[in-house]
Amino acid sequence: MSLWVDKYRPTALGKLDFHKEQAAQLRNLVQCGDFPHLLVYGPSGAGKKTRIMCLLRELYGAGVEKLRIEHQTIVAPSKKKIEINTIASNYHLEVNPSDAGNQDRVVIQELIKTVAQSQQIQSSTQREFKVVLLTEVDRLTKDAQHALRRTMEKYMSTCRLILCSTSTSRVIGPIRSRCLAIRVPLPSTEEVCGVLTSVCKKEGLTLPPELAKQISEKSGRNLRKALLMCEACRVQQYPFSVDQEVPVTDWEVYLRETANAIVSQQSPQRLLEVRARLYELLTHCIPPEIIMKGLVTELLSNCDGQLKTEVAHMAAYYEHRLQLGNKAIYHLEAFTAKFMAIYKKFMEDGLDAMMF
Amino acid sequence: MNKLSLGDKIASSNLNHWVDPSFTDLPAESFSLPGRSKVSCSKAEPKRARKRKGEDSRRDPATSYLQKEPGQRDQDEPWVNRYMPCSQAELAVHKKKIEEVENWIRVHTNSSKGGILLLTGPSGCGKTTTVQLLSQELGFRIQEWINPTNLEPYSSSQDEWRMNGFSCSTQLAQFQEFLLRANKYCCLRMTDDDGATEGKLILVEDLPNQFYRQPGRLHDNLRHFVKTSRSPLVFIVSDSLSGDCSSRFLFPREIQEELVISTISFNPVAPTMMIKVLTRISTLEAGKSCGRMSVPEKGVLEMLCMGSSGDIRSAINSLQFFSLPDTSLEKELWRMKKDRPVISVGKVVSRTNQRKNKSKHTKEQEEEQEQAIGVKDASLFLFRALGKILHCKRGNHEAAEGVPAPALSSHLAHHHRKTLLVEPEFVVERSHMSGEFFNLYLHQNYLDFFSEVEDVARASEYLSDADLLTSDWTSRSTMEEYGSSVATRGLLHSNCQQISVGFRPLHKPSWLLVSKKHRENCLAAQSLFRSFCLTPVSLQTELLPYLAKLTSPMRNQAQIAFIQDVGQMSLRSFSIRLKLEALTDKEPGPLVTDAEEEQESARRWRLYHTVEHNVYCFEVTVLQV
Known part of the structure; x- marks a missing residue:
């Protein structure tokens, strides 16, 4: 099979x-x-x-x-x-x-x-x-x-x-x-849903349209990923339920946790922990560019408008260095440290503004 | 029978003493049959005799020197040998260390079961002397292995060798045989022994070369030895800083654990101790020369002591060289130095009183002058070198002499730092490592020394800069120094809070391991899952993680194992698979070639010209034309 x-x-x-x-x-x-x-x-x-x-x-x-x-x-x-x-x-x-x-x-x-x-x-x-x-x-x-x-x-x-x-x-x-x-552009969400439904039908399964929509959104319209997700859903639970949780890859979860760790505390010790997590991701064959991209996406969702531009700017700067440089960890860590510094300052300023 | 013949020789040499006394000073090897020094008790013998002489002289220095005065040979004898310490008090080794060695020897000579001791330390810190002195004091013999030179023609004693069954054996076989025999048989009692030969100690300082190529064979020999050992075995291995740390190579940790080898590592001789020894020697020497030679000034001794970087042998040698009647050059140099009163006086004062606050300026000058005497290259162990950068020692006040640096204008004031006590480039140079590796070590450890995230952000950016500088392999050799300079100075500059953190353990960089694993796993993924015909990125980030979640049958065991290893990540536990490897204080850095890294960098930066290639092709065309 x-x-x-x-x-x-x-x-x-x-x-x-x-x-x-x-x-x-x-x-x-x-x-x-x-x-x-x-x-x-x-x-x-x-x-x-x-x-x-x-x-x-x-x-x-x-x-x-x-x-x-x-x-x-x-x-x-x-x-x-x-x-x-x-x-x-x-x-x-x-x-x-x-x-x-x-x-x-x-x-x-x-x-x-x-x-x-x-x-x-x-x-x-x-x-x-x-x-x-x-x-x-x-x-x-x-x-x-x-x-x-x-x-x-x-x-x-x-x-x-x-x-x-x-x-x-x-x-x-x-x-x-x-x-x-x-x-060849990505298929639209509806097209992904259509493919998923037809594949499920061929497998003899019924896929609720809500789940199909959820999968196609989670997969970012990447059809390969969507099909893999759908198959993982099948392994997880059948018959499908509408509010079934779509399985996400381990490394994405891990990366999200890493981003949360960065946001929750900014200190050299935390950076040391983050570094260990980055190493872990690298040993699991995740390319540094993807780590960077995932990290930025997760971090940006925790930022406010003003901060967003700054973080995106920084991310672009270090992503470029990642491409130019030799050892990825320096640049990943520099980005993390910089984010920590900016975020900490932002939070402190926010706190001051609230006090007065 | 071999021993017998040797004993005869020694006896005869003693008998012949009156014929030609100067022969007693020749090194022992000339007595033992060269190449057949299996039983070289003799080596220790003449030394002991010599020491005894020294003892005599110490008991009554004035008379003994007068007696020996006409001895022309004394002039030729290196002071190192002449003033060999003859009691523990004279030994320029810390008391605790001596005690440690003594205890070990006591324990292991008394029990019938021997053990193995490994003495390490920089050269010239008194390892061998300590053992010899202790052997003398505790009254046991030293049986030393000396590499035979086996390329000589058959000598008169060849019959014995035939009888023994190895007429032309390799060094290795001889070493094995030596260990076996030395272990098995007691030493014969010599006539001139003072009856103090209770125990015996096997000393190996000089290992057969083959062991450096195949340390495994040494280990086999030792395993065999340990099984049957009856007398203690002492290895003396000098540390060297240039990376080829033979003690780590010959005696890796597993072996040390397996064979219960105890290790005692010696430190370089402390300056105070060295000064004491040098003063003693020069006083004795001056007394002996009847005023022809005066005791060198304290400053000179200090200078010699600084230059030798803890190597007492070289310090004594240079003292002798310095005191030669016609070394006007050196004296000139010293006089020159003295003529600059401000610096030298200030220096002496600063050294004695405020050693800590020694300003960088005078230190530099000192170092220049040391080099003029040309004694020894000072070098730093990696641990200390890293510590110098990471602990970020700064002076407490402005530069002591000379014009104070112009103050920074107000908008740059936050960049102001106190004077550094170390010269970062100098530290890197002395650590005997490539700048890139040094940076990796710094990167692994710098976070422990920072307290503010803002500082860390700046420091990490400097490290990132340094990496950028050395990324291009065509210019790497030139840029490396700049890279390490940026990294070290950047770290020093950005650590502005300067908390005193106390002792922090340092670790080896895990990046090397991580990048290696990353590469290996990527290759393995591609070769195992080739049939999916996917690009590496989508294979690694999409297919593998989902395969881990699916129950679809894998094709083979290797794939299953790989997916379980790589596709899944342990989310719940915060466990980190990488164990941090602590860096011990005497460990040299690895000398890994950077070839793989280069390959990696070239891979990562795809839009790259392969210059090497173009050059090659160009050469080929030129040749063809």
Whole structure:
């Protein structure tokens, strides 16, 4: 038994649940027989990957669903061996080049070259190009992105690239201009509800509309998260009740508690406790950026108007440092300490104002 | 039989004394068969003889020196050896320490079951001398291991070796054999012994090199030894500050616990004690030289003492060097120093009376002058170095001499601080650590020393600045110093409340462990859950936590274990999985290479040029052209 997310993933452009016009456009694009390089972007959980796989199926037929996971070793010019995992079918190759760290340039060049240099045998019956799907393009180094630009032009005849990323802001201009950009927005709350209900129906469950709404709101319209939540609800309690509590991930709860700890007391000792909690989050594989974001969201909900701008400003400042710097804990802690100082001052001022 | 032959040699050397007396001063090794020093009781013997001589002279210094006056060899003999302490009172070690060692030895020589003692401490603080002195006073023998040089051709005694069955064995085997034999057999009674050989003590100061490569073999030997031990075994290992702390490496804590090794660590010799010793020696020396040499002034001795940083051996050596008849250079230097009355007088006064308030200025000058004598590099243990920064000692008044610093204008007045007593860059340099690591240690510990959140906010921002400075690996080597300077000075500056916190335990940074675990877990997550085809972020923040909540069957045991470990967080208990590791006062910092960190930083900052790569490619093209 696989997860609902995987089990009920639509496999054809026609079966997609939302953004149907876009799906129709994509089908038209493919039916012409050829298409340019694509840059598919949009927030996480909006169905970019699903859409791409549907597109590939439309293009090549059911053959693309026979996936195999391969482990490849590439030797960089500096004789360093890079190991990378790829997912491939007979027609396409999926790779996340940022897995290779700062050697991603070599991965891109080598992999695309090997794919592109092998021509399809029966070009009459099949498409005359293969597809290389690169995920997390926004996490590529600049070097790799420039390498990608050349590669794109060079192997245009035998290879199409589909780039997948959450935002285009970190993709360099030349690549953006060489691709047809397709934005996949998040589904609306109603659409998420619809998907949840239909999935539950297929599972033979009845989902009260109120709960569906609650889940879709809690998930932030992230469909993957919504489905996982729904499945967790099912495990928690069935039949569903209307006022059932939607399970939230442990780390989010933990982060909220951390934020509460920061708000309830501001002292060096408390900061020491918070640091230990941050370490705990980091060891549980939560990326520092996400910790920062979650922390800020929780803290802002405890702030008043004037303070909000200040805290948001500070958060942006330290988030930037987090990206530039080397050791995340310095910046997370600096942000926490700064917040504590500001918040303490704010509370003291408020107290003074009340007294006089 | 080996012992016998050695005993013969010693006896014969004693007999030959009248023939060529200067030979008695040669180090003992020349008597023992080099490379075969399994039973080197002899090593202790001549030393003892020498000491006895010293004793004589002490009983009646005037006459004995007159008697010995014509002895040309005395001129050549290092003072360190000549004035070897011959009683506990003369030993420049704290009484308590001596007592501690003495007690241990007493307990372990009396009982038939031996034990292992590990003596640590900086070089030249009297570890070996203490043991030797005690052996003399308590009346037991020292049997010392000296690394054999086994590359020599067969000597006359090769027959014995054949018979013993190891004609050409490795150092390791010989060491093992030595331990076994020394443990098993009593020493033979020598004719010249004063009948005071009750017990025996095995001393190892000089470990076979192989043990540094494979400490495990030493441990095996010791385990074996402990099982059958009958006589106490003493290891003497000098601490070194440059990181390769051999005592920690050779005798890790587990082993110490397993084998019940007691450890006594010596401190550097205290300045007062050192002054006492130096004064004693120079007085004796001056008396002996019949006025040719005067007792050096107190200032000189103090200077020597400062320069040696607690190493009495080097202090005595430099005293001898200083007192050589023709070291005009040094004297010149001292005279020069004396000619600047303000500073030197002020300095002496300040040192004696108000040691605490010594201003930074004079201290710096002192240090410069010490270096002129060129004795020893002073260095700090990490614990002390951290303490110097974290405790934030400031002077009580403005800089003593020189023009007072211009007062800050009113809007900057809150930045005013009293003079620092320490030079932060100097402290970092002396701690023998990279600035980045030092910052990590500071970061781990600074919160305990702050009382106000506002101060903490400023301090943490300085640390964040420091990290930013060193983030780029291409310029890291240059920026590192600036980074540590910003961090240390920032911490000192922002700690303006300056509460006296008393003793606080210091801890090792947990960040190294955390970041390592973070990385490992991320990699493990990706390899275990590859079939979900998700990006790392959504895998770690969405899929894994929910998988922990679902009952859907996992594919294998490893995945289940991983999800239970990483996907779930213990919410109820406030328990923190990371145990803080306390930093002990003598522990050097780790010398972890930063390669992994670099990789990490490059990963995190994706839009990065791999310069290294470009350079390489460029080189390749040039070569091809």
